[in-house]
Amino acid sequence: MWSEPELVEQLRRKALVPPSAGIVLGIGDDCAIVRPRGAAEDWLYTTDMMLEGTHFLRTTHTAADAGWKALARGLSDIAAMGGEPRFCLLSLALGPWVDQRWVDGFYRGLLSLANATATALIGGDLAHTDRVLCDIVVAGVVPRGEALRRDRARAGDAIYVSGRLGGSALGLETARGQAWTRHKRPSPRLALGGFLRAAGVRAAMDLSDGLSLDLHRLAAASGLCAEITAPPRFPGATLDHSLHGGEDYELLFTAPPRTPLPAHFEGLPLTRIGTMRRGLAGAVRLDGAPLEPLGYDHLKSL
Amino acid sequence: MWSEPELVEQLRRKALVPPSAGIVLGIGDDCAIVRPRGAAEDWLYTTDMMLEGTHFLRTTHTAADAGWKALARGLSDIAAMGGEPRFCLLSLALGPWVDQRWVDGFYRGLLSLANATATALIGGDLAHTDRVLCDIVVAGVVPRGEALRRDRARAGDAIYVSGRLGGSALGLETARGQAWTRHKRPSPRLALGGFLRAAGVRAAMDLSDGLSLDLHRLAAASGLCAEITAPPRFPGATLDHSLHGGEDYELLFTAPPRTPLPAHFEGLPLTRIGTMRRGLAGAVRLDGAPLEPLGYDHLKSL
Numbered sequence: 001m002w003s004e005p006e007l008v009e010q011l012r013r014k015a016l017v018p019p020s021a022g023i024v025l026g027i028g029d030d031c032a033i034v035r036p037r038g039a040a041e042d043w044l045y046t047t048d049m050m051l052e053g054t055h056f057l058r059t060t061h062t063a064a065d066a067g068w069k070a071l072a073r074g075l076s077d078i079a080a081m082g083g084e085p086r087f088c089l090l091s092l093a094l095g096p097w098v099d100q101r102w103v104d105g106f107y108r109g110l111l112s113l114a115n116a117t118a119t120a121l122i123g124g125d126l127a128h129t130d131r132v133l134c135d136i137v138v139a140g141v142v143p144r145g146e147a148l149r150r151d152r153a154r155a156g157d158a159i160y161v162s163g164r165l166g167g168s169a170l171g172l173e174t175a176r177g178q179a180w181t182r183h184k185r186p187s188p189r190l191a192l193g194g195f196l197r198a199a200g201v202r203a204a205m206d207l208s209d210g211l212s213l214d215l216h217r218l219a220a221a222s223g224l225c226a227e228i229t230a231p232p233r234f235p236g237a238t239l240d241h242s243l244h245g246g247e248d249y250e251l252l253f254t255a256p257p258r259t260p261l262p263a264h265f266e267g268l269p270l271t272r273i274g275t276m277r278r279g280l281a282g283a284v285r286l287d288g289a290p291l292e293p294l295g296y297d298h299l300k301s302l
Numbered sequence: 303m304w305s306e307p308e309l310v311e312q313l314r315r316k317a318l319v320p321p322s323a324g325i326v327l328g329i330g331d332d333c334a335i336v337r338p339r340g341a342a343e344d345w346l347y348t349t350d351m352m353l354e355g356t357h358f359l360r361t362t363h364t365a366a367d368a369g370w371k372a373l374a375r376g377l378s379d380i381a382a383m384g385g386e387p388r389f390c391l392l393s394l395a396l397g398p399w400v401d402q403r404w405v406d407g408f409y410r411g412l413l414s415l416a417n418a419t420a421t422a423l424i425g426g427d428l429a430h431t432d433r434v435l436c437d438i439v440v441a442g443v444v445p446r447g448e449a450l451r452r453d454r455a456r457a458g459d460a461i462y463v464s465g466r467l468g469g470s471a472l473g474l475e476t477a478r479g480q481a482w483t484r485h486k487r488p489s490p491r492l493a494l495g496g497f498l499r500a501a502g503v504r505a506a507m508d509l510s511d512g513l514s515l516d517l518h519r520l521a522a523a524s525g526l527c528a529e530i531t532a533p534p535r536f537p538g539a540t541l542d543h544s545l546h547g548g549e550d551y552e553l554l555f556t557a558p559p560r561t562p563l564p565a566h567f568e569g570l571p572l573t574r575i576g577t578m579r580r581g582l583a584g585a586v587r588l589d590g591a592p593l594e595p596l597g598y599d600h601l602k603s604l
Contacts, residue, residue: 032424040340122334135437
């Protein structure tokens, strides 16, 4: 069976894009980019599935946690491209154990984040299945031609991450404290994404599957390799958590080396961790040694 | 547990729509309608889930049938509003029995319809679950302010259906002949939808859950009741198939009584079956007797 990148590459080759469709960027980045005829802005679209047992558990996550997280994952993709969210559509397949209280709670969690980020819920679909599965589509806007893309890094760019990494993986292990809250209620970095776009950042993506895998993807998309040192860690997180742990939903980005970036943005540290270099596309080195992309590949087990 | 209409109504009340978002129509019709700032056209968005065991069976549907149908269901919603498709995003959760050949076939079926309708596949997501589930989002365009909506029928409007109804339900029972092909490979009525919009049709929706339920919904949305006679039947279909059978994906529409409409459009009969009247909103009468909405409510069994 294909791994996810191979399947994505196959689809990218087979999916014809009619020239009239206004598609600026199709399959392969955090969001697709579409330029509606006559519109002042480019539109971003992303879709994310969330599964009971994989992304949340009924025993540890409240219904409101699950609803929050479903939307946060999609909003994080909009943030990664420097966009502002506009609306979402939610498809929800209910498991046999779900009752009305759970459904109420799920939508309460989702709508609390939707309302806080001015994201309108404009549609969706409902069905039954064996365990809860939801799929969210989020649409956002960005000034024409200014979306941050993972294929835009250049050799010599400085590599940065926001925040401290590994908190979500630590929380998943310990189910306690700040790290657990972080795992259950990730904060999409929308304000930061918009700030970075305006500040001259060139390439960005969100850290959903772990730094090692996500940086490998950014480097591969840009045709470059990456040299880094250890990233800042969430209190209590191990080096492994910070390198390979998923679902931090911080931003990974690159900028020309002299771009003036503040050390903090709204209390969140922005830390330079390395440099993009010419070399084997997609290779990542940590303190000079090869770093394997061990993060989460959704189809790896096939 | 809520029935689907109650849940939709709850969500419609709770989902704040920020005034800046350009949302013309949110939850409750075949598609949501969005007006991008500066754009020449309105954009339509719809999302549809398709589940193994509910909407297709691995034993009777080829992978290509399943891929075709996933997209056809979304395109039918675009057709129902008189729109032209532009792009789609597909989330696909794979069951444990799925192999690479099946995935290849699924995308082959989906892309054959996508290419035939100039619908670009621009993104998606992949996951594993217990049985195959996919969720498709289709976006399309329609001239500004001209989308056909189910809440736009007026008292005195003539009620029409396209094609002959009950074929899909018959095919599901017999698994043979033209009816079976129709069930497996529904044809979204895109050209017809555009024609009806230009011809002065006021209200429309697609027949996905059966005439009795879908006409009830159209009448309820328009605050009217409907009086009809039996619709034209697919060869071999019973009256029940034609009244309550789902997944025909024909169009149901209303027009002012003197609107000149042809008897056929591209070989498809357009048949007047009744009249919209003032009265109990949502009530449907067949030859003078109440017709219960027996079609498929996705959450009725909860």
